[in-house]
Amino acid sequence: MHFCKIPQRRNCWAEQQALRIARILDGYQSCRRKIPYDRKLLDLIQRCQPLMANRPQVLLHGDFKNENIIMSYEYSLNLIDFDSWSYGDPMFDLANVLTSIHRFSQPYALGILDCYFAFRVTDLEMQLITCYAVLNLLERLVAQKNTDESVGQIFDEVRALMKDFQGFKRIDPVWYKRIHIRDDACLIDYPED
Numbered sequence: 001m002h003f004c005k006i007p008q009r010r011n012c013w014a015e016q017q018a019l020r021i022a023r024i025l026d027g028y029q030s031c032r033r034k035i036p037y038d039r040k041l042l043d044l045i046q047r048c049q050p051l052m053a054n055r056p057q058v059l060l061h062g063d064f065k066n067e068n069i070i071m072s073y074e075y076s077l078n079l080i081d082f083d084s085w086s087y088g089d090p091m092f093d094l095a096n097v098l099t100s101i102h103r104f105s106q107p108y109a110l111g112i113l114d115c116y117f118a119f120r121v122t123d124l125e126m127q128l129i130t131c132y133a134v135l136n137l138l139e140r141l142v143a144q145k146n147t148d149e150s151v152g153q154i155f156d157e158v159r160a161l162m163k164d165f166q167g168f169k170r171i172d173p174v175w176y177k178r179i180h181i182r183d184d185a186c187l188i189d190y191p192e193d
Contacts, residue, residue: 001079002058002090013088014053021045024135027142033151035141037162041134044168048131051124055089062086064093066104091125095132098164098173099157106175119179123171130168133161 025042035041061068062084070078094116102109113121141154164173172178 001061002093004059006057006059006087009057009087011054011057013055013057016088017052018049020139021049021135024138024142028138031142033141035138035155035158037158037167040162040168041138041158044134045131048127051128051131052089055091055128057087058090060086060088060090060093062093065096065100089128089132091128092132094129095136098129098133098161099137102164102173102175103157103160110176113176114179121178126171130161130165130171137161 025045028038061079061082063081064079068079068081072078094112097109097112101112117125137154137158141151162168164175166174
């Protein structure tokens with residue numbers, strides 16, 4: 001989907017995200033429910049916001065998650081539910097890999113990342129995916145329709161994200177090992193603990 005040709009348009013992704021971030025932060029300040037580790041989350045957003053400038057523009061699904069991936073009778077995977085489509089940074093669509101998809105199945109999340117990037121994910125890409133995941137979690141929290149149950153789920157996802165990234169001391173989550181292919185040999189980067 002990210003390789004579909006899109007109409008010529010002005011790249012206003014960074015501006016749109018700046019407005020989104022301001023709206024989320026304003027909503028969070030007035031929110032009675034505060035997320036554990038919110039200072040670390042807000043610091044991550046501040047550090048990553050400049051990285052959103054001049055990002056490639058593609059057709060986005062906007063709600064890439066398990067429930068919107070189905071298998072056809074021919075055993076091919078298909079995306080459904082394009083109500084949230086837009087144009088923007090392709091890393092935005094991958095944010096749920098670090099939260100809901102990873103919680104569903106770690107091997108599935110690994111496969112999505114490795115296949116999407118052909119085993120060549122960069123630090124910049126991973127930082128952006130992480131930032132969009134954090135923004136999505138905060139945005140869900142400040143939404144008016146939250147019940148105590150959904151807030152608890154968001155808190156659980158934040159705790160898992162913080163654990164996976166060791167309080168954002170790491171660029172990659174602990175469950176993701178980068179694989180590099182050189183001279184027909186696979187090399188795995190195991191992080192130093």
